[in-house]
Amino acid sequence: MKNFQFYNPVRILFGKGQIAALTAQIPAGAKVLITYGGGSIKQNGVYDQVKAALADFDTVEFGGIEANPHYETLLRAVELGRAEQATFLLAVGGGSVLDGTKFIAAAIPFEGAEPWDILAGKAKVASAVPFGAVLTLPATGSEMNSGAVITRVSTQEKLAFSSPLTFPKFSVLDPETCFTLPPRQIANGIADAFTHVLEQYLTYPINTPLQDRLAEAVLLTLIEEGPKVLENPTDYDAMANFMWSATNALNGTLAAGVVTDWSTHYVAHELTALHGIDHARTLAIVLPSMLRYRQAGKLEKLVQYGQRVWNITAGTDEERAEATVQATVDFFERLDIKTRLSDYDVGPDTIRQIVQRFTERGVKDLGERQDMQIADVEKILTLAL
Numbered sequence: 001m002k003n004f005q006f007y008n009p010v011r012i013l014f015g016k017g018q019i020a021a022l023t024a025q026i027p028a029g030a031k032v033l034i035t036y037g038g039g040s041i042k043q044n045g046v047y048d049q050v051k052a053a054l055a056d057f058d059t060v061e062f063g064g065i066e067a068n069p070h071y072e073t074l075l076r077a078v079e080l081g082r083a084e085q086a087t088f089l090l091a092v093g094g095g096s097v098l099d100g101t102k103f104i105a106a107a108i109p110f111e112g113a114e115p116w117d118i119l120a121g122k123a124k125v126a127s128a129v130p131f132g133a134v135l136t137l138p139a140t141g142s143e144m145n146s147g148a149v150i151t152r153v154s155t156q157e158k159l160a161f162s163s164p165l166t167f168p169k170f171s172v173l174d175p176e177t178c179f180t181l182p183p184r185q186i187a188n189g190i191a192d193a194f195t196h197v198l199e200q201y202l203t204y205p206i207n208t209p210l211q212d213r214l215a216e217a218v219l220l221t222l223i224e225e226g227p228k229v230l231e232n233p234t235d236y237d238a239m240a241n242f243m244w245s246a247t248n249a250l251n252g253t254l255a256a257g258v259v260t261d262w263s264t265h266y267v268a269h270e271l272t273a274l275h276g277i278d279h280a281r282t283l284a285i286v287l288p289s290m291l292r293y294r295q296a297g298k299l300e301k302l303v304q305y306g307q308r309v310w311n312i313t314a315g316t317d318e319e320r321a322e323a324t325v326q327a328t329v330d331f332f333e334r335l336d337i338k339t340r341l342s343d344y345d346v347g348p349d350t351i352r353q354i355v356q357r358f359t360e361r362g363v364k365d366l367g368e369r370q371d372m373q374i375a376d377v378e379k380i381l382t383l384a385l
């Protein structure tokens with residue numbers, strides 16, 4: 001096992017009616033900036049519950065944070081937060097609202113001229129306004145991690161940052177807030193969480209049986225519970241199991257002490273940046289080709305994943321690995337998520353564009369062995385056409 005430090009200070013308030021419990025988690029006298037998305041919280045009663053929980057606080061609101069949150073939009077929230085002297089932020093929504101709020105939290109006290117520097121890796125987060133979250137979409141794990149991914153529309157860039165200062169102080173996970181999710185977002189959430197687990201698991205073995213089994217447990221639970229949620233989004237127990245699985249997929253426990261490979265996410269972000277394809281769908285496009293192209297380096301883990309999660313036991317290791325990738329593709333397709341670039345009308349031009357921007361960005365040495373170069377990315381995307 002590799003050496004590691006594990007730190008996760010997020011208090012989880014899980015279950016029915018828990019929005020009311022957030023009142024006790026916000027410092028008395030705080031000026032609270034409530035952030036939210038395009039309005040789903042106003043239609044499903046979540047907004048009313050949040051307002052009731054904040055009845056004793058001075059509040060101000062910023063709505064309209066879009067999916068794949070825009071830097072340009074978030075800067076307006078930063079302005080509002082500064083003008084109103086907000087001392088606490090409360091994000092209410094999916095991963096985009098939570099990520100956007102992490103950025104707002106870091107950008108309000110930022111002293112440089114251009115807060116994008118936080119995302120471009122040119123400036124560290126020196127302080128952040130404390131914030132909490134009410135999660136309404138199980139998918140990203142943003143509710144229990146310190147990362148965020150932000151899109152800059154003017155340059156079509158989608159970049160990530162993380163800081164120990166941008167963990168939520170608390171996150172409310174009430175499965176009932178997710179009952180109004182449309183099938184497309186539920187499917188996205190399942191595929192995103194599934195891929196988070198695989199990127200921390202499908203590398204090479206270094207004798208970490210506990211982390212492996214924890215990862216397999218999350219995968220198996222998503223395979224079992226995900227379709228139940230799709231079938232009936234008001235099935236409380238299924239939603240609760242799905243929600244907690246998605247949180248556990250990316251709260252740091254699975255990554256502790258193991259070798260990870262985030263190259264699928266890294267490459268897939270470009271497809272959202274350039275074409276606006278939903279995050280989870282870009283993963284379902286890139287992951288299968290990534291696994292096929294790099295089968296040799298991931299062989300032992302692919303065989304283990306196939307055996308323990310999909311009961312694939314026949315054939316040579318290579319045949320089993322291929323059958324395992326195909327089982328993963330079939331799972332995505334059963335969720336009604338297409339897995340090829342051509343399904344989204346994306347062709348070779350986009351591959352050339354990605355190669356060009358990676359070249360400009362000086363991207364190199366991706367993957368668990370830091371041996372994947374831009375030419376490999378080009379071949380992987382070509383396999384996904």
Ligand code: NZQ
Pocket residue numbers: 036037038039040041044065066067068069093094095096097099136137138139140141142145147148149177178179180181182185188189192250265279
């Ligand atoms: O904006 P509203 O009206 O709220 O509607 C949203 C949005 O249109 C809707 N929605 C959310 N909860 C709902 C609901 N509709 C009905 N009922 C509810 N209860 O769903 C739509 C999508 O929301 P969004 O927040 O964009 O989805 P998701 O949670 O999948 O977040 C995706 C973003 O997270 C980033 C992605 O890159 C993408 O920008 N990620 C963040 C990560 C992290 N912080 O660790 C890791 C991930 O890999 C990912 O990159």
Ligand code: ZN
Pocket residue numbers: 140192193196265279
């Ligand atoms: Zn993801």
